[in-house]
Amino acid sequence: EAQVTQNPRYLITVTGKKLTVTCSQNMNHEYMSWYRQDPGLGLRQIYYSMNVEVTDKGDVPEGYKVSRKEKRNFPLILESPSPNQTSLYFCASSFLGYDRGSAGYTFGSGTRLTVV
Amino acid sequence: ELKVEQNPLFLSMQEGKNYTIYCNYSTTSDRLYWYRQDPGKSLESLFVLLSNGAVKQEGRLMASLDTKARLSTLHITAAVHDLSATYFCAVGTPANAGGTSYGKLTFGQGTILTVHP
Numbered sequence: 102e103a104q105v106t107q108n109p110r111y112l113i114t115v116t117g118k119k120l121t122v123t124c125s126q127n128m129n130h131e132y133m134s135w136y137r138q139d140p141g142l143g144l145r146q147i148y149y150s151m152n153v154e155v156t157d158k159g160d161v162p163e164g165y166k167v168s169r170k171e172k173r174n175f176p177l178i179l180e181s182p183s184p185n186q187t188s189l190y191f192c193a194s195s196f197l198g199y200d201r202g203s204a205g206y207t208f209g210s211g212t213r214l215t216v217v
Numbered sequence: 218e219l220k221v222e223q224n225p226l227f228l229s230m231q232e233g234k235n236y237t238i239y240c241n242y243s244t245t246s247d248r249l250y251w252y253r254q255d256p257g258k259s260l261e262s263l264f265v266l267l268s269n270g271a272v273k274q275e276g277r278l279m280a281s282l283d284t285k286a287r288l289s290t291l292h293i294t295a296a297v298h299d300l301s302a303t304y305f306c307a308v309g310t311p312a313n314a315g316g317t318s319y320g321k322l323t324f325g326q327g328t329i330l331t332v333h334p
Contacts, residue, residue, distance in 0.1 A: 143324040
């Protein structure tokens, strides 16, 4: 089954304790992206990657890191989480290309992160 | 900077009624997407609109795109309780400077739809 798999689904952590949220897709998509969802703000892009070893900042990158060592995986790293990073996080992937990218994103199930 | 605005943000409807959700965006694009999100769940793709004048229908939902007006609409016909969810529009923009690949989606704030008996 074609899917984007995120782990964990729920995470409660303390301020300053490094954490990683994993994301893996099995569709051979070039483009992968992380979004955070907050009430009233919709989804905002954190980081994206257009292919292996190619990553760039989205609209709200502060406090986050990413890496893309393999095409299928795109982990999100919070080196020193703070309470304002409490949010619902989604990983998404798609093909690039004017036509192949037209189908839009496939989303993961989401990770609800609470930083206390 | 691209801005995507939906209205209304909250919509309370009676079953059987019709209504429209509007999605306005601030820069040129011919890629418009509608997603549905149930509480605590991920986003499910509803419609992909890829050209001016595109219209797509699925059940009680119909989406359209006017790229000249930079406006998309999601029309709900004879609403039923099962349509209660949050609906997002998203505008696709090029992922690279050359504009030859589409990757980034910029989302509206979402419209929370509640359908009452």
